[in-house]
Amino acid sequence: MNAASPAKPTLVALLHGPDQPGLVAKTANWIYERDGNILHADQHRDDEAGIFFQRIEWEAAGATEGEKEDFSSFVKALGMKVSIAQSNVLPRVALFVSKIEHCFVDFLARWKMGDFPAELVCVISNHTELRSITEYYGLPFHHIPVGKETKKEAENSQVSLLRDYKVDLVVMARYMQVLSADFLATCGCPVINIHHSFLPAFAGAKPYHQAHSRGVKLIGATAHYATAVLDDGPIIQQDVSPVNHRHSVRDLVRRGRDLEKSVLAQAVRWHLEHRVLVYGNKTVVFD
């Protein structure tokens, strides 16, 4: 049996800006004229804002690094914003967790099974309960307790670790501390959070108790980029599940776990595959 030749590295561009005629043709021709092979292209126009969004993935004929810079300059000359990633450069991910383990353990298992095109480089927790399972997966575990008086110092230690590990993405797998605006401004990478409600409903603490008190018939989970405003960042993925009057808070928590695990995993995978474009406080997801 012929061993499949390793896939050639691809470039993935996410671009957006004021719409103008011929943008799709211009980006496609630029790649074609350089003997590139477009593998995926998807675009969207926000009619209200007149903004054009595109994700384009191609095999570059030439050296990827040079082509990456040249394509970026070409797109910027069209008045567009662009980010370009190489499929063979895996983003480095840090996991933040507290005590609640279902999203964390599920994420580790999916990572071990190769579900995420990323390098998982460390775990940071404000508690110690999940050290053993982290080390079972062969990952470094950093315990940084966070108290009202020590929050600034704790966050400085977290930022130093993220820089030491050269982290490209922080995933909060039910990390129960609110990250400050300074942290988000200095951590040097995006942060994805899983919130255990169908946002914007029931933001903040104890969303399942809030949902039960309100008597909702659907519960949900939301994966979003963290901003300084709690549970208010651009939403990447959501899902819901029906509930009824017979369900206790305990039932809602149990039913919600499965939603949280799958919604977080899907959102992180889309981010790592460079399928998510943030625009204002919203996202365009080219799935």
Ligand SMILES: Nc1nc2c(c(=O)[nH]1)N[C@@H](CN(C=O)c1ccc(C(=O)N[C@@H](CCC(=O)O)C(=O)O)cc1)CN2
């Ligand atoms: N800057 C942000 N930080 C965090 C976000 C976010 O959206 N932006 N999401 C939270 C996660 N979360 C809900 O999804 C959440 C976590 C914690 C709390 C909360 O009230 N925490 C208390 C302390 C609780 C404790 O010590 O156990 C607090 O921080 O005072 C609400 C919602 C993660 N961080």
